[in-house]
Amino acid sequence: MISSMKEDSLPEATTQKYDRIKDLKAFDETKAGVKGLIDSGIRNIPRIFIRPSDEIAADQKYSNNTQLHIPVIDLSGIGEDDDKHKKIVGQVKRASKDWGFFQLVNHGISENVLEGMLDGIKRFHEEDADVKLGFHSRDLMKKVKYSSNVDLYRSTAANWRDSLTVSLPNFDPIEPLDLPQICRDSTIEYINEATKLAQTLLELLSEALGLKPEHLASIECGKGRTFIGHYYPPCPEPELTMGAGAHTDPAFLTILLQDQIGGLQILHQNQYVNVQPLAGSLIVNIGDMLQMITNDEFISMDHRVVANTVGPRISVAGFFSVKVYGPIKELISEENPTKYRDILLSDYMLKFLKVGLDENLGLDYYKL
Ligand SMILES: O=C(O)CCC(=O)C(=O)O
Numbered sequence: 001m002i003s004s005m006k007e008d009s010l011p012e013a014t015t016q017k018y019d020r021i022k023d024l025k026a027f028d029e030t031k032a033g034v035k036g037l038i039d040s041g042i043r044n045i046p047r048i049f050i051r052p053s054d055e056i057a058a059d060q061k062y063s064n065n066t067q068l069h070i071p072v073i074d075l076s077g078i079g080e081d082d083d084k085h086k087k088i089v090g091q092v093k094r095a096s097k098d099w100g101f102f103q104l105v106n107h108g109i110s111e112n113v114l115e116g117m118l119d120g121i122k123r124f125h126e127e128d129a130d131v132k133l134g135f136h137s138r139d140l141m142k143k144v145k146y147s148s149n150v151d152l153y154r155s156t157a158a159n160w161r162d163s164l165t166v167s168l169p170n171f172d173p174i175e176p177l178d179l180p181q182i183c184r185d186s187t188i189e190y191i192n193e194a195t196k197l198a199q200t201l202l203e204l205l206s207e208a209l210g211l212k213p214e215h216l217a218s219i220e221c222g223k224g225r226t227f228i229g230h231y232y233p234p235c236p237e238p239e240l241t242m243g244a245g246a247h248t249d250p251a252f253l254t255i256l257l258q259d260q261i262g263g264l265q266i267l268h269q270n271q272y273v274n275v276q277p278l279a280g281s282l283i284v285n286i287g288d289m290l291q292m293i294t295n296d297e298f299i300s301m302d303h304r305v306v307a308n309t310v311g312p313r314i315s316v317a318g319f320f321s322v323k324v325y326g327p328i329k330e331l332i333s334e335e336n337p338t339k340y341r342d343i344l345l346s347d348y349m350l351k352f353l354k355v356g357l358d359e360n361l362g363l364d365y366y367k368l
């Protein structure tokens with residue numbers, strides 16, 4: 001039995017210690033994720049999901065700013081008209097420096113493909129338990145797997161979400177039969193389109209750094225691809241937990257697709273800014289590796305997803321990675337000396353996977 005807030009609604013410090021590991025295991029062994037809890041009709045969230053009270057209190061230092069919006073960049077006409085192209089490169093540069101995030105419209109992926117992907121992920125998570133059971137795994141080497149909270153045993157509080165992960169390292173093609181049948185075609189179509197868009201973004205980002213358009217592709221940015229289809233069930237006590245705790249993305253670049261529910265927030269000037277869902281748009285964010293190879297010119301920003309009584313919310317994060325060693329030589333000069341020691345993505349990821357999502361020290365560990 002997983003203990004719930006109802007049994008001990010006193011502040012954590014005044015309650016008896018509980019066997020968290022036992023509760024985590026009990027939850028994990030259901031292999032039915034957060035969706036399984038909701039299906040069982042719980043009214044109070046199990047204690048493993050409750051954020052420490054000092055962490056909830058610390059949130060007070062951020063104001064929720066409803067006035068600010070992440071930059072929206074319109075890609076229509078890209079590659080057709082020189083002035084338009086330059087303007088887009090300028091917008092990408094500004095957004096990558098100031099926000100680490102932007103929202104793309106007219107990016108070339110049709111709403112049908114986007115909707116198909118979201119719908120496929122929703123259907124997978126709503127499949128019968130025995131179908132999902134076949135995909136359940138915490139094996140880091142498994143390419144297609146379903147679980148709730150990759151960092152379940154390491155985080156201070158579990159997140160209110162379940163995820164289906166598709167990993168394609170080393171430019172590996174998709175193996176259709178590895179994918180769940182219910183979202184197979186939509187996932188293949190979306191991954192192919194998102195990969196093309198990532199190539200366009202690599203060119204724009206290279207130009208935004210003052211490099212040749214092919215520079216980032218030539219150092220094999222985009223070599224690894226991981227797509228994670230998240231399912232955030234409705235939450236009966238959203239103020240006590242998070243859909244996703246605050247984190248930066250460890251990889252190089254993220255293309256994020258979200259549905260119309262909302263909940264994603266980005267840290268900007270010490271405030272959490274809501275990302276308003278914009279039909280047909282995609283969100284792009286700079287990951288730790290891109291911040292590192294640009295010697296901090298572009299920033300990898302903290303973001304999180306608040307839990308919500310409304311749901312499920314579906315999102316798909318596509319992470320593009322790179323095997324890197326250090327800041328790009330062309331960007332380093334006497335005035336701009338390197339700020340990092342060399343990093344190999346595989347080492348960085350191992351470090352990332354050893355701690356909870358919200359505890360990652362991030363790039364600070366590698367700062368000179
Ligand atoms: O669900 C979202 O909107 C964000 C997901 C996310 O930040 C991630 O998977 O890294």
Ligand SMILES: [Fe+2]
Nearest residue numbers: 247248249303
């Ligand atoms: Fe993220």
